Amino acid sequence: MNQVISHGFGLFLFAAIVPLMRESIAISHWHVALAGALTQIAYLGGAMLLGLVGHRLKTASLALATGTVSTLMLFTMSQLQNPLAMIVALVCLATSAAMSWGAIVEIVSRCAQPHKRSTYLSCISSGTAWGYALSGQLLLWVVPAWGWQSSWIVAGLMGTLVVAWTWRMLHGLKAPVPDSADSSAAAIPASKLLRTILTERTALLACLICFLVGFSTMPFSNWLNSYLEELDLPSSLGGYCWSIVGFTGMIAGFLIGKLADRKGHASALLLIFACFASGLLAFAYNPANFALIASFGYGLMYFPMWGIVAGWVNRHYSSTATMQIGGFCMVTFGLGGTLGNLLTGLIRDSTGSLQGSYLMMAVVALLLTGLGMHIKLEEKKLQLDVGDQKAVKEVIHS
Secondary structure, three states: OHHHHHHHHHHHHHHHHHHHHOOOOOOOHHHHHHHHHHHHHHHHHHHHHHHHHHHHOOHHHHHHHHHHHHHHHHHHHOOOOOHHHHHHHHHHHHHHHHHHHHHHHHHHHHHOOHHHHHHHHHHHHOHHHHHHHHHHHHHHHHHHHHOHHHHHHHHHHHHHHHHHHHHHHHHOOOOOOOOHHHHOOOOOOHHHHHHHHHHOHHHHHHHHHHHHHHHHHHHHHHHHHHHHHHOOOOHHHHHHHHHHHHHHHHHHHHHHHHHHHHHOHHHHHHHHHHHHHHHHHHHHHOHHHHHHHHHHHHHHHHHHHHHHHHHHHHOOOOHHHHHHHHHHHHHHHHHHHHHHHHHHHHHHHHHOOOHHHHHHHHHHHHHHHHHHHHHHHHHHHHHHHHHHHHHHHHHHHO
16 A cells, blocks of 8 residues: 555656646646656655665654655645646655655565565555556546545545554564574665675676666656557557556566465566567567557566565565665666666657667567576576585485
């Protein structure tokens, strides 16, 4: 539920209702562009701050604080009439969203049973898809009846319930579950964090995965409707695409998380990356016939990916270090998305079409699949090595 409030409403509700807000507030395209740029910077700033100083904070307090800030900003948005003041509130929401996810990752990694962590984290990360769906319902039912302000008020009321529920659950939280990863240092010193990410395999691969995911998914979502319009396809197709994205994301969290806990994180990553790449390749070949397939692959991969990567990192690091590395993963995701959007715009300006851009995204998705295969093979090799060592010890003892 925290993801629904912080990411679903905090990051996406404004984009959904801004056309309706223009009827009563002088929000220009410049304001929308500025809001998009500053919220992206704020999200990256929050993620970077979490990676550097998050280990000094109490994550339970941080989860409550970010939920409270998000709720207050949602209520505030309903009363604002100045576009610049709204942008300031959106910046606060974006910063809070980034830090909220990091706090959740640390709490789940520290307190959940190891064999259930990926399921929990994947379900939580898919809360964003539920936020998509609820934002759509607000747009369909609440806004036409009571105006755009009512959508922010309803979102704020839901945020109040979530904060109260979070407080109750945190106070009833069981003692942390012992884990072999926690036998090492609980946190990575800020002075050594960057070196850890650049030199240690798991941390580096996690950041690389997030960079490639950002590079391929952010342009996909930002330019999808424009590409369908360029091809003179029905506008309703875009609606169907986003409906499939949301619905798939809502159920993918549980299913892919279960797969990761039972068959391993590498298997789950390989599956979702392969589905995403297949959908994008088909879409690049024939957009009209395969737009829905690409949307299915997007929803299947994007939402649970965050939880699967966090669960995989937590197998090798303590809960606090997982939170720190997760913060840098969000930063690399944002950098990848920025670069992907920039190249997409350049390709469109130089060729007059987005076809080459979506082919580029498909190639990046294939790189993700190859990375997933590499992780799968390395994990299998590691298991075989561990098995051989156990067999040698048994022979020696016998």
